[in-house]
Amino acid sequence: MSTRLGSASAIALVLAASISVAVLARPTARQNEKAVSIPTAGSVSRPAITKEVVERGRYLIISHDCNGCHGGADPSSKGWLAGVSGPQDEFLIGPCYVTPGATPCFRTRPRNLTPDNMTGLGRFTERQIFNALRYGLRPEDTPDVEITSTTPGKGNFPLHPHYLAPPMPWPAWRHMPDSDLVAIAAYLKRGLKPVRNKVPDSEGPPDFWASAYTVEKIGSYPSPAFPTANEVGTMEAKRP
């Protein structure tokens, strides 16, 4: 899709048309790692942040199309990851896109990811950004602590979690390995210049989407061990 206006509209449109879909899409492709380690809450392995790590973060951001919502066509673009520049970049969440006035209807806005102190991620730590990507927790509502549980009220997981607004796809991307999420946070904090762009806060339900992001709706983290009943554990190719 050529413009961000186009993608936002398409999302909102299809969103409204696909009311019956209830399953969360899984990541379409794993990175081609030699061994996929199953990550667990709490035991975050943090590589030393080198230029390679920051560039890995950059690659992950480009390949995961973060800019599709957060701004810019490529890292040389104006407004790269600097958040919405106007109403055309906002998302309408809910059936109101098709039926004006229908509820619930929330306007959500991709935020400024550059390290600007007041309007971006400048005052948040890489650990808070990691916790946002891994657990979907809004950095401004979540203490800067290591989280060791996914149960509200335990292991520093907030009792009343405030989640990032949709359509931020953290329920899928949280399954990326620690090192990838660490690399993304490192790129955002160290590899980008701050851009001052004040994005108004997203709207949402007063529970900050807590009733939307339940295990029943977004699956468990970490994901169930392979193979589940739906999967084949033997590695033989099936004949037609």
Next chain:
Amino acid sequence: MGRASVLRLLVVAFLTINTRVPRSWRHPPPPSPIEDESNELAAPPTLQNASRSPHVVEVSITAAPAQLAIVPGKTTSALAYNGRIPGPTLDVHEGDSVIVHFTNQLSEPTTVHWHGLHIPATQDGSPFEPVMPGERHDYVFRIAPGTAGTYWYHPHPDRRSGYQVAMGLFGGIIVRPARDPVPAPIQEKLLILSDNRFRPDGTIDFADSGSMAAIVDAENGREGDILFVNGQHTPSLSIRAGEVQRWRIVNASAARIYRLSVDGATLFRVGSDGGLFEHPEKVSEVVLANSDRVELLVRGDAAPGTRTALRALPYDRYDPHTRPTDWNRPLDLLSLTYSNAAPAAPVAIPSTLRPVAWLDTSRIAEHRVVVFTQGMINGKHMDMNRVDFTGRVGTTEIWEIENLVGMDHPFHLHGFRFQVLDRNGEPELVPRWEDTIDVPPHESVRIVVRFDDFAGKWMFHCHILDHEDMGMMGVLLLE
């Protein structure tokens, strides 16, 4: 953006359609409005001075449960200072020595915090100095010279300030200079603004623990739908056409921010938290954040026999997740009733009130950054056993208060008045004394403060009481 990405995104986004958004998360409908046509605004009584010595003010305050008639036909269980809401006014002069014999007849610890007064840390009524149930405690302090202004007192115990204030514990303080620059013929009115909400049986309504309303209260701070001035709902205040009155206004609400305007009157803002400005400023409206004070000279410009109102205009202080649906409804605070008397002779508004100089910023001992996020300061919740900043008596510091979230947070520093240097880099042109300053979403304010005296532990916090109670507070240790 690839089509697949769009589809993947939309599925995630779709989740939200299944979100059950409770419709009834807002407050229950209020009982019928408390209106009384003969409801003339009354000033709270002044605390009686038991001392005969000059420059000594000795008063007694008791915090105790009270059964009060607030909702028509009902009795409301409240907490009150000396049996009334607001409590009686502490009316003192600069240089006075004040002794307050305080008795806690509540069933829980409390304190009396003398909001804005420059007094020793041990007398500040901070959470470090609780008065236990049934105990008496004497607060003893001297009113600092040059601090004439409007202040207030309220409880400040650990984690219970919001509850105790909501139950009715707050009162006004007026500090007078030896010679008041506002001419005596100008009548003075103290207006203490508060809000509350009630259940149909007349009891004060607190959200049930774990309910959506409780989450909203925690987020917004607990707001009431019924507004009070000096404990009266939409009282009337008489004014004569052409008359000038001096209004000292205190925002004693836990969370509501008032954007004040008066139809048919000319407003001159003459003072803020720490007293009078050097020069009056003509204004059309004033935003009064939690625990802020303003002094206005109000000139009644409407015709004799008419009626206008002091109104709270809509002010969007809210996070968009929990913004009340009726936030943009203007509310009347009091009705301004013009007498039938012919217009009064014009009153001169003094052009100079008192000198206010900038603090000396040539030697700054520390620059500190205070970052407000939701419920936290610098990423941490309050810990009574932790010291967040350590400073030195006799130094001057610059603090930058940054608000990173999508709602207003008013910053309050105990014990020391300060001056705002700039907002978002835009310099303030006139020095004013403040002890509370509102920081709107994604804005920053730089203040300068002189720690001229009073070593000890001092609190700084968001003055939305629910946020303060949840730990949006820090400790400054002065050595």
